[in-house]
Amino acid sequence: MTTRKDLLDIESLSREEIEHLLDQAGPFKELFTRSVKKVPALKGKSVLTLFYEPSTRTLSSFEVAAKRLSADVTTFDVPHSSVVKGESVKDTIDTLQSMRTDYIIVRNSMSGLPLVIARETKASVINAGDGAHAHPTQALLDGFTFREVFPEMQRKKILIVGDILHSRVARSTSTLMRKLGVEVAWLGPGSLVPKHGPRDIKRFTNYDEAMQWGPDVVYLLRIQMERQSAPYFPSLREYTKLYGVTPERFKRLEDQGTYIMHPGPVNRGVELCDAVMDYQRCLINQQVENGIAARMAVLYWLKPESDQ
Amino acid sequence: MSALLIQNAQIACEENDTLTPADVLVENGIISKIAKGVEAPAGAKVVDASGKVLLPGMFDTHIHMREPGQEAKETIQSGTEAAINGGVTGVVLMPNTAPAIDSAAMVRTIYDIAKRDSRIPVYTSGCITKGREGKELAGIDGMLQLGVKMLTDDGDAVPDMSLLKRAMEYASEFDCFFASHCEVLDLSGPRALNEGVVSHRLGIVGSPACSEEICMDRDIRLAHAAGARLHIQHVSSKLGMETIRWWKSMGAKLSAEVSPHHLLFNEEDIGNYDTHYKMNPPLRTAEDNKALLEGLKEGVFDIIATDHAPHTPFEKAQDFVTSPNGITGLETALVSLYHHFIKAGEFGWGLIVKRYSAEPRRMMSLEPVPIEEGGAAEFLLFDPEGQTTFTSEFMRSKSQNTPFLDKTLDGSIDLVVLGDAVLLER
Numbered sequence: 001m002t003t004r005k006d007l008l009d010i011e012s013l014s015r016e017e018i019e020h021l022l023d024q025a026g027p028f029k030e031l032f033t034r035s036v037k038k039v040p041a042l043k044g045k046s047v048l049t050l051f052y053e054p055s056t057r058t059l060s061s062f063e064v065a066a067k068r069l070s071a072d073v074t075t076f077d078v079p080h081s082s083v084v085k086g087e088s089v090k091d092t093i094d095t096l097q098s099m100r101t102d103y104i105i106v107r108n109s110m111s112g113l114p115l116v117i118a119r120e121t122k123a124s125v126i127n128a129g130d131g132a133h134a135h136p137t138q139a140l141l142d143g144f145t146f147r148e149v150f151p152e153m154q155r156k157k158i159l160i161v162g163d164i165l166h167s168r169v170a171r172s173t174s175t176l177m178r179k180l181g182v183e184v185a186w187l188g189p190g191s192l193v194p195k196h197g198p199r200d201i202k203r204f205t206n207y208d209e210a211m212q213w214g215p216d217v218v219y220l221l222r223i224q225m226e227r228q229s230a231p232y233f234p235s236l237r238e239y240t241k242l243y244g245v246t247p248e249r250f251k252r253l254e255d256q257g258t259y260i261m262h263p264g265p266v267n268r269g270v271e272l273c274d275a276v277m278d279y280q281r282c283l284i285n286q287q288v289e290n291g292i293a294a295r296m297a298v299l300y301w302l303k304p305e306s307d308q
Numbered sequence: 309m310s311a312l313l314i315q316n317a318q319i320a321c322e323e324n325d326t327l328t329p330a331d332v333l334v335e336n337g338i339i340s341k342i343a344k345g346v347e348a349p350a351g352a353k354v355v356d357a358s359g360k361v362l363l364p365g366m367f368d369t370h371i372h373m374r375e376p377g378q379e380a381k382e383t384i385q386s387g388t389e390a391a392i393n394g395g396v397t398g399v400v401l402m403p404n405t406a407p408a409i410d411s412a413a414m415v416r417t418i419y420d421i422a423k424r425d426s427r428i429p430v431y432t433s434g435c436i437t438k439g440r441e442g443k444e445l446a447g448i449d450g451m452l453q454l455g456v457k458m459l460t461d462d463g464d465a466v467p468d469m470s471l472l473k474r475a476m477e478y479a480s481e482f483d484c485f486f487a488s489h490c491e492v493l494d495l496s497g498p499r500a501l502n503e504g505v506v507s508h509r510l511g512i513v514g515s516p517a518c519s520e521e522i523c524m525d526r527d528i529r530l531a532h533a534a535g536a537r538l539h540i541q542h543v544s545s546k547l548g549m550e551t552i553r554w555w556k557s558m559g560a561k562l563s564a565e566v567s568p569h570h571l572l573f574n575e576e577d578i579g580n581y582d583t584h585y586k587m588n589p590p591l592r593t594a595e596d597n598k599a600l601l602e603g604l605k606e607g608v609f610d611i612i613a614t615d616h617a618p619h620t621p622f623e624k625a626q627d628f629v630t631s632p633n634g635i636t637g638l639e640t641a642l643v644s645l646y647h648h649f650i651k652a653g654e655f656g657w658g659l660i661v662k663r664y665s666a667e668p669r670r671m672m673s674l675e676p677v678p679i680e681e682g683g684a685a686e687f688l689l690f691d692p693e694g695q696t697t698f699t700s701e702f703m704r705s706k707s708q709n710t711p712f713l714d715k716t717l718d719g720s721i722d723l724v725v726l727g728d729a730v731l732l733e734r
Contacts, residue, residue: 011509090625111511112581113627131629133511168511196508 003303006118006125009134010175018143018179024297025144029290031068041300042071048101050076050092050117051128052108057264057288058128058138062105065295071103089113093120102304106130122305126298132166138263139172141294143180145287146217149259154181159210161187161243162221162271163232165194169263170221174201185213188243191232207243211252217283218253219261220245220271236270245272250279259283311335311352312725314689317362319679322666325656327361334685337727342681353730355723357689364661364677365397365686365726366642367668369458370541370565370613372634373399375421377406382618382706384418385425387638390616390705392428392731394639395688395721400672401432403440404463410435412450419454427731431672433458433487436475442466445475452482457672460487462541465523467493469530476534483673485537485563488527490548491589495519500588500633506575512629517545517596520589524548528555528562539671540564542615544589546599553608563610563671566600568641572648573597573711581628584711587617588633604663605655611671612664614641618707636705640712643696646719651692685725688732694720 001020010018031037047066051059059075066073076096089108096104097120104123106114111131118125129135150156158177164170164186174184178200185202186193187210193203204210223239233239240246245253245260250273253260260272260282268274276282312334318327319342331346332339348354368391374382382390384401391399401418403409409418409432422430434451438444440461448459459479465488466472476486496515501507507514524540528551531538543549543566552564569587574594578585585591603609617634624631642660649655666676677686697716700708724732 088622089627089630090622108627110627110629112629115581116625116627131511132513165513171508171511194508196503196505 003301005303005305006114007136007298007302008114008118008125008127010136010139010172010179011134013179015179018140018176021140021294021297021301022144022147024301025140025290025293028068028296029293032289032292038068038070040070042066042069045071045102047071047073047103047105047299048076048096048099048123049073050078050096050104050106052078053129055107055128058107061288061291062128062295065292066103066299068292069296069299071299074101089116090120093117096123097121100306102306103299103302124302124304126302129168132168132171134172135168136172137291137295137298138169139176140298141287141291142173142219142261142263143176144290144294145261145283146177146182148286148290149283150216155183156217157183157185157213157215158217158219159185159187159213159215160219160221163192163223164188164221165192165232166224167221173219174198185210185215189233189239207249211256214256215258217259217261218245222263222265223267223270240270244270245276247273247275250275254279257281261287264288311349312685312730313346313348313352313354314357314362315354317357317360317689320361320363320657320661321678322658322662322676325658327657332362332679334725334728337685339679339681339683339685342679355689359691359693360722361657361690361692362679363395363657363688363690364665364679365688365724366395366664367398368396368614368616368638368641368664369400369611369668369671370402370567370615371399371638372402372404372615372617374618375405376417380620380706383425384421384430386704386706387616387618388422388426388428388430390636390638390703392724393704393721395642395690395724396428396638397686397688397724397726397731398429398669398674399431400458401430402462403433403435403460408435408440409433410438410440410446412447412454415451415454415456427729428726432456433460433462435459436461436466436486437471440464442468442471445471445478448475448479448482452484457484458487458539459484460489460541462487462489465489465491465493465527469526472527473530473534476531476536480534480536485539486531487539487541488524489541490520490523490527492519492523495522499629500586500590501578501628502575502590502592504575504593506578510578510581510628515590517547517592520545521547521551524551528560531562532560537561542567542570542589542613543600543609544570544592544596546596549599549603549608553603556608564608565611565613566604566609567613567615568637568644569635571597571600571604572644577711583624583626583628583631584635584709584713586628586631586633587615587635601649601654605659609663611668612641612645613668614638618705619709620707621709624709634709636707636710639703639705640698640710642690642721643717643719644712646690646692647717651718685727687725688721689723691720691722692718694722696720
């Protein structure tokens with residue numbers, strides 16, 4: 001399997017590359033059960049995290065992944081850096097280039113920014129979420145988690161519920177699932193389910209109709225009020241009533257044996273009720289653990305130009 | 309230059325697509341003779357134009373020169389040299405400079421700079437509102453006294469309909485017209501990307517065509533009510549074109565422009581966040597391209613204008629969301645229109661002369677510059693067999709934010725003449 005310099009999205013990966021990464025994540029996950037959880041695969045390599053948006057889970061997941069591969073990790077302190085003093089991203093890139101880091105893990109609210117950084121640096125750039133565009137490592141961990149439950153993914157069904165319009169997770173995970181043969185449907189308010197997405201994705205605006213479709217997994221998105229410059233639905237209460245996993249709907253999911261996924265962090269009482277968190281088929285914690293394995297696989301697979 | 313003889317040229321005119329073969333003699337800046345077999349006067353410069361087309365100089369009414377305020381992008385000097393490089397012999401500037409051109413003093417400043425730095429006539433439009441802030445009316449009378457004809461807050465629509473209507477009522481008695489950048493910001497947001505399959509793929513909330521179309525309809529209705537003359541700038545959508553067609557059929561005092569880039573490119577060209585295709589209004593769909601071309605051929609669009617919008621490489625090298633809107637157009641318009649449309653048989657030279665030379669001048673209350681005996685010499689020589697590669701070295705604009713950068717197109721501009729001066733010769 002050939003390597004790539006950067007991981008910017010799922011769109012540009014072939015099915016074979018995705019499967020290779022999922023295969024790679026397996027042995028890394030096994031490592032977590034050992035007393036020594038590190039391997040020397042990236043010893044001497046430097047990893048820099050550049051998070052322009054607040055993040056706890058993804059940032060720590062990447063840090064743990066890099067450290068378990070024995071890389072040196074530096075967190076670029078964006079809130080206290082010259083970025084907040086008005087330095088442009090281009091100038092920041094020049095600074096990063098001078099640091100001769102091997103990997104840059106970047107999160108930014110601007111769609112496409114990781115591509116700009118990738119073009120300008122020799123480091124391998126991993127997109128840890130850019131605007132509403134892509135979140136490829138989230139998609140890979142989702143794919144890995146899905147495959148653990150359903151080793152044969154072909155023609156399985158996943159229903160993604162919530163704010164599809166603003167969700168990079170929805171875009172990347174939908175793309176990855178489709179590439180692996182999973183049928184994808186979206187459910188949400190008409191104002192948050194884009195009309196212009198791929199045609200092979202079903203669109204529902206009614207919960208009951210969506211459940212009749214018979215999803216094997218319901219993937220709930222976090223309602224991201226901070227990304228919405230304008231109200232897309234009247235109230236959280238109304239959203240929960242129409243699209244949330246309420247206790248009544250949870251009962252139906254249990255009865256149908258449907259699995260639950262969520263990229264976190266969860267808005268309890270909004271997209272799902274408390275009981276879901278203790279549900280045997282709730283995969284949320286498994287996703288978190290798999291996130292580290294999937295990110296290790298990505299770091300191990302990419303090939304920085306600084307290597308050559 | 310005492311005399312210039314262009315031999316064996318094919319002369320284009322606005323009335324039809326027929327090219328008339330003749331020699332053209334220019335003496336003291338005036339076309340003194342058009343005939344076959346004209347003898348060269350002693351000392352005359354002689355140009356063999358066999359196989360080449362002689363066109364009246366182009367006139368572009370939608371230009372951002374960035375001076376004053378953003379001289380790193382463009383100045384009146386560099387921008388007018390870019391115009392000459394593209395066969396354009398007259399330009400109208402947009403007033404969104406810093407400070408904005410919203411008073412007689414600013415108009416005078418522009419004309420002083422142009423007198424010093426430009427080899428071609430430079431006209432400017434003036435703001436509708438002070439500082440383009442959409443709050444108070446600009447110094448309209450002072451600007452009109454200095455010859456301003458076009459009032460526009462281009463770059464933005466005037467959001468306050470009541471203010472816009474009052475401005476139109478106030479100025480409708482004067483010899484001027486309004487030009488509208490049509491956009492409802494509530495609908496479009498700040499990011500110039502069509503709402504569609506590409507905006508979805510790239511994860512950027514797009515701007516729907518209805519943002520432009522609603523504002524267009526709004527401004528036309530306001531102008532209609534106020535009795536003002538209105539010009540719609542850079543139309544990008546099929547429904548926008550149809551809106552203009554319908555209002556014209558209703559007898560509205562209305563004109564409209566289309567840009568080469570909205571004819572040639574669509575959202576698919578953006579590919580993977582190529583900022584050379586980021587502009588406002590955004591590139592829409594292939595269906596819109598087709599409709600706009602039909603609108604141009606049918607005369608729904610009165611003029612072609614480039615919306616020449618220079619930005620530094622540094623700015624355009626940023627991510628798509630952050631990078632500014634706009635591309636340069638002065639140097640690429642004529643060659644690209646030839647390459648894609650005339651050579652392909654979509655339309656002939658007559659349309660170019662009419663829509664990119666004669667009508668834009670008429671819109672500004674100027675006389676067209678046809679190639680005829682007794683007329684002032686203001687023309688260019690175009691070689692259909694030539695080629696142009698738009699390298700950094702070729703271009704004279706300070707900015708090279710164009711999708712044509714380093715591309716080669718058929719056709720070249722070999723000579724530009726204004727009065728008794730040869731402005732360009734290749």
